[in-house]
Every structure is written in C-alpha cells, then in structure tokens.
Amino acid sequence: MPAVSMTVNGKAVSGNVEERTLLVQFLREQLRLTGTHVGCDTSQCGACVIHVDGIAAKSCTLLALQCEGASITTIEGLAEPGGALHPMQEAFREHHGLQCGYCTPGMIMSALDIVRRNGNDLDEHTIREQLDGNICRCTGYHNIVKAIAAGAKNMPKVGAQQAAE
Amino acid sequence: MSATGIGAAVRRKEDFRFVTGKGQYTDDVVRPGETRAVFVRSPHAHAKIKSIDVSAAKKMPGVIDVLTGADLATDKIGNLICGWMIHSKDGTPMKMSAHPALAAGKVNCVGDAVAVVIAESIAQGKEAAEKVKVDYDVLQAVIDPAKAQAKGAPQIHADIPNNTIYQWHLGDPKATAAAFAAAKHVTKLDIVNNRLVPNAMEPRAALAEYDEGSDHLTLWSTSQNPHVARLVISAFVGITPEHKLRVIAPDVGGGFGSKIFIYPEEVVCLWASRKVKRPVKWTSDRSEAFLTDAHGRDHVTHAELALDADGKILALRAKTIANLGAYMSTFSSSVPTYLYATLLSGQYNIPSIYCEVDAVYTNTAPVDAYRGAGRPEAAFVVERLMEVTARQMAIDPADLRKRNFITAFPHQTPVIMAYDAGDFHASLKKALELADVKGFGKRKREAARHGKLRGLGYSAYIEACGIAPSQAVGSLGAGVGLWESAEVRVNPTGSVEVLTGCHAHGQGHETTFAQLVSERLGIPFDNVSIVHGDTDKVQFGMGTYGSRSGAVGMSAIVKALDKIEAKAKKVAAYVLEAAEGDIEFKDGKFTVAGTDKSAAWGDVALNAYIAHKFVGADLEPGLKETSFYDPTNFTFPAGCHICEVEVDIDTGKTDIVNWTAIDDFGTVINPMIVEGQVHGGIAQGVGQALLEGAVYSKEGQLVTGSMMDYTMPRAHDLPSFHVGLTTTKSPSNPLGIKGCGEAGAIAAPAAVINAITDAIGTEDLAMPATANAVWSALQRAKPRQVA
Numbered sequence: 001m002p003a004v005s006m007t008v009n010g011k012a013v014s015g016n017v018e019e020r021t022l023l024v025q026f027l028r029e030q031l032r033l034t035g036t037h038v039g040c041d042t043s044q045c046g047a048c049v050i051h052v053d054g055i056a057a058k059s060c061t062l063l064a065l066q067c068e069g070a071s072i073t074t075i076e077g078l079a080e081p082g083g084a085l086h087p088m089q090e091a092f093r094e095h096h097g098l099q100c101g102y103c104t105p106g107m108i109m110s111a112l113d114i115v116r117r118n119g120n121d122l123d124e125h126t127i128r129e130q131l132d133g134n135i136c137r138c139t140g141y142h143n144i145v146k147a148i149a150a151g152a153k154n155m156p157k158v159g160a161q162q163a164a165e
Numbered sequence: 166m167s168a169t170g171i172g173a174a175v176r177r178k179e180d181f182r183f184v185t186g187k188g189q190y191t192d193d194v195v196r197p198g199e200t201r202a203v204f205v206r207s208p209h210a211h212a213k214i215k216s217i218d219v220s221a222a223k224k225m226p227g228v229i230d231v232l233t234g235a236d237l238a239t240d241k242i243g244n245l246i247c248g249w250m251i252h253s254k255d256g257t258p259m260k261m262s263a264h265p266a267l268a269a270g271k272v273n274c275v276g277d278a279v280a281v282v283i284a285e286s287i288a289q290g291k292e293a294a295e296k297v298k299v300d301y302d303v304l305q306a307v308i309d310p311a312k313a314q315a316k317g318a319p320q321i322h323a324d325i326p327n328n329t330i331y332q333w334h335l336g337d338p339k340a341t342a343a344a345f346a347a348a349k350h351v352t353k354l355d356i357v358n359n360r361l362v363p364n365a366m367e368p369r370a371a372l373a374e375y376d377e378g379s380d381h382l383t384l385w386s387t388s389q390n391p392h393v394a395r396l397v398i399s400a401f402v403g404i405t406p407e408h409k410l411r412v413i414a415p416d417v418g419g420g421f422g423s424k425i426f427i428y429p430e431e432v433v434c435l436w437a438s439r440k441v442k443r444p445v446k447w448t449s450d451r452s453e454a455f456l457t458d459a460h461g462r463d464h465v466t467h468a469e470l471a472l473d474a475d476g477k478i479l480a481l482r483a484k485t486i487a488n489l490g491a492y493m494s495t496f497s498s499s500v501p502t503y504l505y506a507t508l509l510s511g512q513y514n515i516p517s518i519y520c521e522v523d524a525v526y527t528n529t530a531p532v533d534a535y536r537g538a539g540r541p542e543a544a545f546v547v548e549r550l551m552e553v554t555a556r557q558m559a560i561d562p563a564d565l566r567k568r569n570f571i572t573a574f575p576h577q578t579p580v581i582m583a584y585d586a587g588d589f590h591a592s593l594k595k596a597l598e599l600a601d602v603k604g605f606g607k608r609k610r611e612a613a614r615h616g617k618l619r620g621l622g623y624s625a626y627i628e629a630c631g632i633a634p635s636q637a638v639g640s641l642g643a644g645v646g647l648w649e650s651a652e653v654r655v656n657p658t659g660s661v662e663v664l665t666g667c668h669a670h671g672q673g674h675e676t677t678f679a680q681l682v683s684e685r686l687g688i689p690f691d692n693v694s695i696v697h698g699d700t701d702k703v704q705f706g707m708g709t710y711g712s713r714s715g716a717v718g719m720s721a722i723v724k725a726l727d728k729i730e731a732k733a734k735k736v737a738a739y740v741l742e743a744a745e746g747d748i749e750f751k752d753g754k755f756t757v758a759g760t761d762k763s764a765a766w767g768d769v770a771l772n773a774y775i776a777h778k779f780v781g782a783d784l785e786p787g788l789k790e791t792s793f794y795d796p797t798n799f800t801f802p803a804g805c806h807i808c809e810v811e812v813d814i815d816t817g818k819t820d821i822v823n824w825t826a827i828d829d830f831g832t833v834i835n836p837m838i839v840e841g842q843v844h845g846g847i848a849q850g851v852g853q854a855l856l857e858g859a860v861y862s863k864e865g866q867l868v869t870g871s872m873m874d875y876t877m878p879r880a881h882d883l884p885s886f887h888v889g890l891t892t893t894k895s896p897s898n899p900l901g902i903k904g905c906g907e908a909g910a911i912a913a914p915a916a917v918i919n920a921i922t923d924a925i926g927t928e929d930l931a932m933p934a935t936a937n938a939v940w941s942a943l944q945r946a947k948p949r950q951v952a
C-alpha cells in the first residue's frame with residue numbers, strides 16, 4: 001500500500017493507504033478523527049467538509065493520496081488547545097445552530113469558508129445560497145444562518161483581498 | 166424564573182462535544198478485532214430466489230463468513246414483528262406476513278437483504294458481495310397502493326390475500342351518511358400524501374459484540390428506543406435472552422421516527438458476531454438508507470366535508486389506502502389508524518366522522534412512523550378540506566375556521582380523542598396579526614406587478630402527543646404500554662444523576678431535563694447530569710418519539726423528584742432534630758417551620774449516606790428514587806401556521822416569502838430548544854410540500870434513490886420563520902407540557918399547498934409542488950368554481 005504524508009491540524013501525519021482510500025476514511029479510520037462525518041455517498045450533504053490548504057473541500061470526494069503534502073484542518077483543529085472555542089463554534093452554540101450535531105462539523109467548516117470568500121459581514125441571502133453544499137435535517141437552517149452571521153462578525157477581520165479571492 | 170430553570174433559554178450542555186467533533190455516534194465506536202458486515206441486496210422488487218451460491222465469495226480475500234437466510238433458519242432466528250394489533254371492520258385480526266432478517270426464498274422489495282458478507286474491511290466485504298451469485302426468478306411487482314388490492318394484482322405474500330393487511334374503520338357510518346344527505350354543501354377532495362424518505366443525517370449503524378466468557382451480547386445502535394430494541398430482539402427475534410443483551414444508543418444523529426424500528430441489520434450483526442466470535446459492524450451508506458430505512462406517509466385518500474348553509478360543519482368522511490410496503494415495520498399498523506383517523510376532527514366541532522382505512526402490502530420499502538406519523542396526514546386532509554370549502558363557499562378561510570372552532574373543554578370528538586385544553590381562537594388571532602394578513606391584498610397586487618402570483622394558506626392543526634396513556638393504547642391494540650421511567654440518584658456531594666428511559670437524538674434532553682432538576686431542587690444546573698441510551702445503566706424505558714419526552718419522560722422525573730424530596734425531608738428532620746412534618750424545602754434549603762434552623766441541600770444529601778444520625782429501623786440510608794409515569798391522557802398541541810408564497814408564472818417556482826407559526830405547547834421548558842424544534846419540523850413539512858417524494862418505477866426501482874434525485878430541503882429553499890406561542894397548559898401531566906417535536910411537520914404541508922393553490926387559482930395540485938408541478942397545474946387550470 002502506498003504511503004501518504006500530510007499535516008492534519010498542525011501535526012505531521014503519515015500512513016499507508018490503498019489507492020482507493022478516501023480522505024474521510026483516512027481521517028476517521030486511521031487517524032481516528034471522527035468529528036468529520038459521512039452523511040451521503042453522492043457528494044451532496046457536506047457532513048464531511050474539511051479544509052485543504054485553507055479551502056473547504058468534501059473529504060468524501062478526495063482520495064487520501066491526492067492530499068500528499070497538504071495541510072488539512074478538521075473540526076478537531078478549530079478550538080484552542082486549552083479548549084476555548086473558535087468564534088464560529090461558539091456562535092453555533094450560542095444561537096442553537098445544531099440539534100443532533102451530525103451535520104455540525106461540516107456546517108462549521110463550510111461557514112468558515114463562506115467568511116473567507118465573503119468577509120465578516122454576511123447577509124442572510126449570501127449565507128443561504130452559499131450553504132448549498134450542506135444539508136441539515138434537524139434545524140430548518142434558521143438558527144444555522146443566524147449562527148454563521150454572528151460567528152462571522154466575531155471572527156478576526158478577513159482582509160478585503162482575501163475575501164475577494 | 167432562575168437563569169437555568171424552567172422557561173429559561175439555557176444554552177445546551179451537549180453542544181460543546183458536537184461543535185468540537187467530540188460527539189460519539191455509533192460508527193465512531195471501534196471495538197478490538199472488529200469486522201464489517203456488507204449486505205447483498207435484491208436488485209429486484211419481487212422475485213423468487215432459485216439459488217444462492219456463496220462459495221466464490223467465501224474464497225475472497227479478507228472474508229470471514231458469508232451467511233444467508235438458510236443459515237438464519239437453521240439457527241432458528243425469529244422474524245421481525247409489528248407490535249400493534251389492528252382489527253378489521255369484520256373483527257378479524259390484521260394479517261401480518263413473516264419478515265425474516267435475511268430473505269427466505271423470496272425477495273419483496275429492492276434492497277431486501279439476501280445475504281451478508283462478514284469481512285475484515287468494507288472494501289473486501291463489498292468485493293466479496295459482488296461474488297455472491299443469486300439466481301432470481303423475477304416476478305411482476307405491484308407498487309401503486311391503489312392497485313394492490315385489484316383482482317389479478319401480483320400476490321406479495323402467499324398468506325395475505327389481495328395484499329390486504331386490514332380493512333379498518335372508525336366512527337359512525339350511519340350518522341355520517343345522514344349528515345351528508347342533509348348537507349347544503351359538500352366539499353370533495355382526492356389527496357395523495359406523498360411517500361417520504363426520512364433521511365436523518367446520520368445513517369443507521371449497528372455494532373455487535375459477543376463476549377464468550379459471559380455469554381453476553383452488546384449492541385451499539387442508532388436507536389431512538391434501546392430498551393424496546395432489546396425487548397424485540399430478545400423476546401421476539403430470539404437472538405438471546407433479554408438479560409444477556411445490552412443495547413447502547415450513543416449519540417444519534419437524528420431519527421424522526423426512522424430509528425424507532427427494529428431492522429434486519431441489527432439482528433444480523435448480533436447473530437453474526439456470535440457466529441464469528443468477533444465484533445461485527447454495519448454502517449449504512451446513504452444509498453442503502455434510501456432503500457432500507459422505513460419510509461413515511463404514502464396515503465391515497467378520498468375525503469369529503471359536509472356543511473350547512475352557514476358554513477357549519479356537519480360531518481367528515483374519508484377513505485384511505487395506506488401503503489405499508491413489503492413488510493410490516495415495528496409500529497406501521499398504528500400509523501394510518503390510531504395516529505391518523507383519531508385526529509380527523511382537527512380543531513373543529515364535527516358532529517360525525519367516519520373513516521375507513523385499508524392497509525396494503527406493495528413491493529416497496531416498509532413504511533412506518535416519520536415525524537408526525539399519521540397526524541400530518543390527518544391535518545392535511547382536514548386543513549385542505551377547510552381551505553377548499555372556504556373558497557367554494559366564498560367564506561374567508563379564517564372566518565370559516567372561527568365558525569367551527571371547538572371552544573369548550575374537555576371536548577369529546579367522535580373519533581376517540583378527548584381534547585382537554587386549548588384556545589384555537591387565540592392562536593389564529595395571533596397568527597393573523599403576526600402574518601399581517603390585513604396587508605396581504607396590497608402585497609398580492611404588488612407581486613402581480615412583477616409577474617408573480619401571491620397566495621396565503623392557513624393550517625390550524627391539532628395533534629395528539631405525549632404518547633401515550635397505556636390503558637388507552639392497550640385497548641386499541643398496542644403491544645406495550647407507553648409510560649416512561651426515571652431514576653434520580655442524589656450523590657453524597659449533592660450532585661444529581663437522572664437516568665431516563667427517553668433517548669435524545671437532537672432534542673437536548675441533557676439540557677432541558679437538567680433545567681427541571683435544577684429548578685426543583687434549587688441546585689446548580691451544572692450539578693445535574695442526564696444518563697440515557699444504555700440498557701445496562703437505565704431501567705426499562707420506552708424511548709423518544711411522538712413528542713413524548715417532555716410530557717411523559719419529564720413527568721416521570723417529577724414523580725421521582727417528589728419521592729426524593731419526601732425522603733430528603735425525613736433525613737433533614739434527623740439532621741435538624743425536628744419533626745418531619747415541620748420541615749420545609751425551598752430553593753435548595755431545608756428549614757424548620759417557624760425557626761431559623763436550616764440545612765443546605767448538600768448537607769442533607771451527605772447525611773443521607775453517612776446515616777450516623779438515623780435510627781436505621783425508621784429510615785434506610787441513601788437518596789435514590791425511581792418512578793414510572795403513565796400519562797392520564799394524550800396531550801394536544803395545536804396552533805395556526807400561515808404560509809405566504811410567491812409563484813413565478815413563467816416557471817412555476819414557488820418562493821415562501823413569509824412563514825408565521827403560532828403554537829400552543831403548554832409549558833415550555835426551554836424556548837430556544839422549542840423554537841428549534843418548530844423550525845426543523847416546518848422544514849420537513851415544507852420539504853414534503855415542495856420538494857420531497859419517493860418515486861418508484863412501475864418495476865419497483867427506487868428512482869429517487871440518492872440525494873441527487875431526492876430533493877432534501879437546503880438553506881436556500883427556506884425562509885427564516887416567525888414563530889410565537891400561546892399557552893394553555895396540559896391538564897394531563899404535572900408540568901402542563903404538551904410537546905413540540907412534530908408540530909411543524911404536521912402543520913406545514915397544508916399551509917404550503919393552501920397558499921400555492923390560493924396563488925394559482927386551482928386545487929388541482931399534488932405534493933411535492935415542484936416548479937414543474939405548479940407550472941403544469943397553471944397550464945391545466947380552469948377558473949375556480951364559486952358556489
């Protein structure tokens with residue numbers, strides 16, 4: 001089995017994987033980072049969203065081998081090591097943006113990417129349109145939308161250039 | 166109200182683990198030496214199995230065993246069952262056919278499990294599954310419930326003539342017919358309540374482990390009711406005796422009913438783990454979930470409403486065919502009967518009602534309870550009839566409802582239910598104001614200028630929750646009572662553990678149940694923890710569904726807390742050297758009446774265990790109490806939702822531009838959580854009305870078998886909702902709670918369809934009202950008839 005190395009949540013990791021091993025399988029089964037979830041098999045639900053080199057991606061739709069040398073962030077990598085939540089995590093809690101919690105890691109990772117693309121000041125329409133790749137069956141999205149807007153405001157300012165990219 | 170007590174919008178205890186990825190769902194649990202189960206499933210809707218050849222599969226790398234229905238029969242593993250007996254009109258019991266966990270010589274729907282491969286990895290299991298050779302003799306399938314009973318229709322189960330499970334009825338046919346004969350106006354509607362796929366975001370999963378040393382089996386399972394699962398798997402399927410089986414339902418990623426039921430995969434994993442002597446895990450992929458999770462709804466109904474000249478309702482009648490799919494799932498029989506026809510009185514005074522329901526087998530996935538379960542179907546019938554009647558009689562729809570509202574309680578409907586509290590005028594009035602119905606005409610004209618058709622639709626729903634009083638459901642055929650249990654353990658330090666028979670899969674019980682304890686005992690919210698979902702820890706309980714956890718589960722906790730208080734007072738009497746009758750308890754403090762002597766909660770808790778001051782003969786040490794609570798009635802949440810839509814004339818696309826929900830849930834423990842439940846329910850109801858619908862080809866292939874084909878509501882399909890409350894307390898439980906979990910899903914479909922049909926001026930519109938369906942309806946539309 002080929003070897004693969006990458007950085008996950010700031011730590012260098014490596015492992016042997018089959019060619020067909022998906023990134024999400026590598027994260028969940030080999031690294032035991034089970035915060036990244038699998039909700040579908042057609043790349044529709046977004047429960048598996050992580051960041052690859054700072055950009056959101058569906059880890060069910062990437063091969064582990066494709067991520068050789070990449071820097072991956074998962075939901076486990078967001079909070080401060082001491083336990084302080086990232087502002088987006090805090091906003092989901094504060095605004096009741098989750099019920100069963102299954103879609104939540106993917107929602108939060110996608111939300112961060114919406115902020116990266118659009119800046120800290122997000123209107124409802126933008127959030128709803130850009131959340132297209134994430135499905136939640138519990139919340140009706142109402143509080144997720146509120147949480148993302150609030151979390152974006154509480155995040156460090158995203159540079160105009162970064163947001164426009 | 167304290168900051169963490171009843172009525173406070175306390176932030177949830179469970180959220181830290183979920184927002185940091187530390188939740189533990191079944192698939193996250195890994196056991197040493199675990200193997201993976203991969204099922205071989207039928208590609209045909211209806212076929213005889215001529216032969217199964219597993220020899221090639223068994224030789225594949227990583228394969229530990231390959232098992233079939235024949236092995237299951239050899240080991241005398243029993244069938245899955247439906248636990249609610251329904252009797253037909255003629256008094257005969259319902260006809261239930263066998264449901265083996267692996268097919269026995271015949272498959273009856275696509276996805277039926279034929280064999281299972283136990284392998285070292287999923288990939289190896291899948292490769293081996295491809296090598297299992299099944300020789301099928303394909304039979305003609307019947308998919309459409311309306312055709313299942315026809316002469317010459319394919320017979321699915323040899324022992325069930327005409328594919329008919331029961332022909333049931335409720336109400337008074339003679340009085341109803343007489344009322345119709347005397348009516349001035351009769352409204353007639355044909356309704357298809359579309360089949361839905363629950364699609365909880367966490368797919369079902371099962372992990373079974375056999376411990377040979379103790380001859381015990383443990384099952385981690387995505388279950389809403391682990392004790393019921395244990396009971397059915399042991400007592401009926403006969404895998405192992407009840408006391409040798411532990412079922413753990415850890416974090417569960419949504420259920421909506423679909424995780425109530427006992428499924429073949431759990432049975433097979435348990436059985437296989439004992440055979441291969443290693444843990445066996447199965448995790449459904451989404452494609453399997455579409456084929457094998459119990460679906461919801463799927464009714465075909467003809468309904469009629471009779472009124473006098475003043476728009477007073479005289480009678481209602483309905484005839485429904487309910488599709489139960491290829492096998493009878495755990496509670497399937499009760500859904501189109503006692504959870505449906507009993508709610509056909511809606512919020513209205515209806516002197517007579519008669520409902521007939523035929524339940525049929527078809528070659529489709531089993532159908533069982535899905536959020537609302539029967540009550541959304543009933544609300545849709547009643548609220549569509551009301552809106553169409555209003556249009557036909559040219560009466561304002563709000564006014565027609567007002568003329569017929571029940572205003573005096575208790576109110577005995579003609580269909581079993583005795584409504585015990587409510588104020589339907591209040592919720593309608595508040596909804597009319599919040600939705601600015603007065604300004605609708607102006608908005609409609611404005612929309613017209615932009616080429617849009619605007620419509621307004623009401624849904625004044627009622628439901629029966631707090632499921633359920635055991636005597637009542639027992640007399641209606643339920644196999645188990647639907648009480649709930651609670652155990653309250655006070656530790657020597659005064660902190661409290663509550664063990665509940667309910668199970669949370671998104672509802673936030675760790676928070677709301679702790680609020681109740683914090684308020685009642687006057688102790689910090691953080692000093693309370695809630696334990697659920699493990700049959701080795703918690704005494705028998707019935708689980709969570711039917712919006713029962715507040716009304717029934719919390720009532721059990723209240724009863725146990727009553728006992729705790731009584732016992733703690735005895736202890737306090739020793740501690741304070743006073744008579745027990747003089748002890749008062751308030752805000753976490755015990756005082757002796759008329760004195761300044763007091764003892765804190767923690768002191769009394771500690772002394773209950775130190776026990777030095779007791780006279781042992783009078784008082785046992787310890788502070789732990791148990792209770793079982795059986796409700797005295799159902800609860801009746803009700804309310805009024807108003808949906809406002811804009812339809813694009815050119816494309817038929819519907820936008821929901823405003824949603825108003827006014828609900829009466831009785832006492833609210835945590836308004837933040839309650840609102841969240843309403844939002845989620847509305848989203849599922851809007852999904853049913855606009856987007857979702859399981860489609861089978863006539864051969865029985867599920868055409869909408871993935872999230873690319875079955876439209877799940879996404880953020881941009883929905884608006885933000887305006888929600889509010891009116892309150893009448895439920896008199897049937899000590900807290901006055903009614904329940905809130907299903908209201909949105911019950912109210913929403915009728916509100917949406919009433920709004921769209923208002924906009925487009927025709928009633929000829931079926932769910933889901935996709936852009937194509939609405940556009941086609943517009944093309945077919947004839948001007949609406951006004952009598």
Ligand code: FES
Pocket residue numbers: 037038039040041042043044045046047048049058059060061
């Ligand atoms: S698991 Fe559904 S999109 Fe990746």
Ligand code: FES
Pocket residue numbers: 097098099100101102103104135136137138139366418419671
């Ligand atoms: S919180 Fe359950 S799926 Fe989103």
